[in-house]
Amino acid sequence: MATPETYTHETAPTQYVDVNGVPFAYRTFGKADGLPLIFLQHFTGTMDNWDPLVTNGLAQNHRVVLFDQAGVGNSGGQTPTTVAQMTRDAYDFIRALGFEKVDLLGFSLGNFIAQQLVLDHPGLARRLVLAGGAPAGQGAEEFKYVTSNLGGKSPKDILLYLFFADTASSQQQGEAFVQRLQRRTTDRDTPSTPQVFQAQYQAIVNWCTTPEPSLDRLAEIKQPALVVQGNNDTMFPTRQSVLLFEKLPNAQLSLYPDSSHGSLFQHARLFVEQVSYFLQAED
Template identity: 50%
Template sequence: MSANTAVTRTVDVDGTPFAYREIGLAEGVPLVLLQHFTAVLDDWDPAVVDGLAERHRVVLVDLRGVGGSGGTTPDTMEAMATDLAAFVRALGFGQVDLLGVSMGGMIAQALAQQEPGLVRRMVLAGTSPAGDAGPANAMALLQGALHESAAVGKHPKHVLFFSPTATSQGAADAFLARLNERTQDRDAEVTNETIGAQATALANWELKSSPDGLATVSQPVLVVNGDNDVMTPTISSFNLAQHLPNARLSIYPDSGHGALFQHHELFVRQTLEFLSA
């Protein structure tokens, strides 16, 4: 089983079907992957998923209202974290590791504060602590990228996830090609309602007074980002690592928000080493 062939299943979470896929080992602490703003199951890079699945039980999930899952998407990270906890328990897991990208990293932080016993370790990529000054408006940033990318005949992720250098743009081409490898049982796209709720959740996260709650997060955390992130400024990763009592920081060169996809071999290696430490 691989990222491109894993069957999409659903599990009942308090009366709502949540779509998910499992890849990798059948035992050990599961690694739950949490996606970025507007993303669904098919936005996960197969190179990252398959690399992690060589040594872990990897679970991809659409939270409430996202992709193939039912229900209505909440507009706070805390409510999304509550849904995540219910999903984890619905699959019978007593404890999990988390890999959260961008908005997914915020959900992971919220869950670690709400239910610390449920989380063993976390990898937080391209994300920020609550109250940190990120992009002023997620929707405005997305619209700007749509216009910019259309003007040059590229995908918005060329602009939002990768640096403008030739090397990074070449990595963007390779990444987008990998996302199109799966041809069967593809996930549903996010709705406008979900996009609006997620944008509100991002705004609410930035408007929080401070990230003081992170002082209680004692789990080991690996914080990752590119050195030129235009979506969640790279300085936010430094701030996040400083607020966490037990964090290590890894900044990848010539890369942006999608650093873990551009440098997927390095990211997988560092993540596997961190999770098994």
Template identity: 50%
Template structure:
């Protein structure tokens, strides 16, 4: 399917690409785009409390070697205008407005954590827009979450350099070492960094994620409406959105693959970034099986 031209960002990285802006349905969205000028775009949907600079450059830059990759702030997040919604459905609507504003007719989605919930909603409602989706460290509607308890525990650990270390990684020395390397990578960019809007983002996002998991979804209607190929990924010891969510999604999705990474928490994609990128590339580049 023909896509609109994307300004070439072949030499740009997440750390160096300029932050761009585009208007969509009354919202001024902030975004960065990397990779070649042609190909099916991969849209990144971020985790609870995260902005563009919370993505791991090791993941984003590697994925952008051979495809267009776009990281953006949804409504109210970072430098995007508007108010952060308190429902996944509204977040999905805003994300679709952003995609539409860029003129894309077909995209792939990579949704991490809360972003994975948003990706499910988009894929279920916009079958023609989404070609494939990657769901990482997330949960189905009606799934299991321990957001507030895990956040309280993480922020009580005053001896750690960043709460993402206990939130995203396990207590093993190998996982902690990977976590420190991840944190270092996310801080490389010094100029034009994204902004943290605090509770104006986290309060409604927490409400949205908790409500998504608390709401029953009889017959798994959302998952069964998703007909696109899906790659479901989780860490073995995800304390925020446990790995049994990944297995539940894998069972109910009509065309899914499941990958579980060892000795890893919510940030398994950052700890095992080389393997994760390899899995994503293989998945996105594979042709659908003949029926």
């Protein structure tokens, strides 16, 4: 009988769960016991945009859960235009699977959703991994600038441009990352549509322009948090992750060298090692 432990990133079947009348696509693999590790994805990303080195690596000690937000990939519905609604959907998805307590790993837009999930539902998460993000009220102009330069680029070139630094070594690692994304050859997600792009763009800009001058609400997040960022992120500048680390009362910070927004993929093995250690630490 197949169980999550018999699957990997490449072989886990796509399943569906009803979330308020909308079918949400998800995949789960790794250890059957222990807290689930919920992955919250980046701007326009589907389940197939997670790096198998990261997901399979963390599945060695955790039950990995990947899913597509409403309107994204193989999930039904329309993509929301606010982080608040995406957060409600993520919470309802987690509860629809019967999970009462989880660990969260949020990257980029998923980082914002992870922050909001813990603020809205303080008892949901045990620990947080916050990669490539920023506090509310930060980063709108940088995000608008980098995304304004996507016209005419191929999907591969967009990933290399957005996620990897403009150095030969970082771009080489980016090429390897793009190749790894093709390891899953069957039962793949439907690529994101223009509706997903426009809705998530609006959600990110709204999050980044939300007036939150004192950042006081971050003090409400009591869970241990691991903040991860590249040393030169051009989408959400590195200083914003440092600010996030400074304002969270129980946070660690890891900055990776020669890397940009996708530092967790460029330094995938190091990221898995650090996250595994962090998640297995005593509370």
